[in-house]
Amino acid sequence: MRISTEFKTALQHKIDLKTKPLGALGDLESLAFKIGCIQNTKSPQITKPTIVIFAGDHGIAKMGEVNPFPQEVTSQMVYNFVNGGAAINVFSKTNDINLKIVDAGVNHQFESDLEIVDAKIDFGTKNYQFEPAMTEAQYEEAIQKSGEIVHQIYNEGCNTIGFGEMGISNTSSASLLMAYFLKLPMEACVGSGTGLKEGGINKKVKILSEVFEKHNVNNTLEALSTFGGFEIVMLYGALLKAAELNMTIVIDGFIVTSALLAAKTSNTTILENCVFAHNSNEQGHKKMLEYLDVKPLLSLGLRLGEGTGAALAIPLLKAAVNFLNDMASFESAGVSGETEQG
Structure with missing residues (x-):
């Protein structure tokens, strides 16, 4: 506008x-x-502020080479979200923020009566060490479903939306996307993720560098479908739909910002709708923020994900308009x- x-x-x-x-x-x-x-x-x-968490699994996580936690933690954390036991639940409740959990592609069959949005594309992505993470049809389905979710939230009266994610190994996908969009070497993009030490980080850099060289990626669609998790592609689609609806978008940390890098190639003015919640302690995030030339509201040393930074920043948006x-x-x-x- x-x-x-x-x-x-x-x-x-x-x-x-x-x-x-x-x-x-x-x-x-x-x-x-x-x-x-x-x-x-x-x-x-600021009306009916909402955070949407997209959860999905990654094929590479089954190998256990880039992630200190097993893939099963993704589904276990979804249950934790549903039961109200995660940091994002606490912060959302504290700050009167609506919270929606979306199964974008978790490698688990959840019970039908759980309070989650079933948008499952598949039971996790393929392992991009050997093949693209998803097909183009799956990529398109993820974008469509996430757009519909955001549109429904908008129709319920929300004008301010933040996004979170859950997916073991999704910092690997985000690092690959960062390397592609920022044209940086992998060692500048990879951090500790869920807690890797120096040796693990070096191994992660080596593996992801090999992945990056294996695939001939030429555009945003190929980058997301080759390297992305279903939750990251849904973040991409959700960001584009929120901007289309002229919502205020609260950007969380490393994973969400990797999706924003992709979204910016599809909507060059999307940053006009974005407020940056915080500077993640994941080392690549600061470089992303510098590339986008934006200033985050908070710097608390967070690197949890889940949308926690966004949940902590939304009270500042309320204070500003008030x-x-x-x-x-x-x-x-x-x-x-x-x-x-x-």
Whole structure:
């Protein structure tokens, strides 16, 4: 959406005339301005904020070479999400955020009465050490299903959405995607993931470098279908749909940002809708943020995923729009404003 210069000037004027020195609320002022521009109003609202967790398994995880935890942890954590025992459950409850869990392609058959969205493409991807992770048809199905999920959430009244993920070995997929989109060597992209030590990281770099060289990837579709998990392709589709619906998108950490790198090739203006929650402690994430030339709201040393960074940042979005809407202006409060100093 194109925002007029007149509107931007009026919005900034409203921010500047609050009872404070110019710029005294720092990044909250920039955040209020951004959300106002997304919603094209000087009185923006955060309504029914929601985080969607896409969960999927990766074929390479069965080998146990790039992941210290077994593949079964993905399904076990989905149960933990459903039972309310994970960090994202705690933070979502603390901050009054709706939470949806999506089975994008977990290698497990969940009971039909579980409170999860069944969007399973397959029981995990193929092992990209030997073949592409998924077919083009599976890739297209993942995009379609995730778009439908986001559209439904939007129709329920949500205008602010964040995304999380769960999938053992998905930092490997994210590293491969980062290497492709940023044109960086694998050692600059690979971190500790779920807890690899130096020897494990070196082995992971070697394996993923071999994977990268094996496949002739030429575009976004090929990159995602070759290296991505079903949950990462669903993140890609969800990001594009959220931008299409002009929602405020809260970007989490390393995995979600890898999907955003792909989404940016399909929608060159998507960053206008994105707020970056935090700087993950996964070493590649800082490079991604520098590449995108964006500033995250928080830096807490997180590297958990699940959308936890987004859940912690959403209260800042609420604070930003609330000061814009509810804080007195100098005129309404009868407070003298700043005078020009010679």
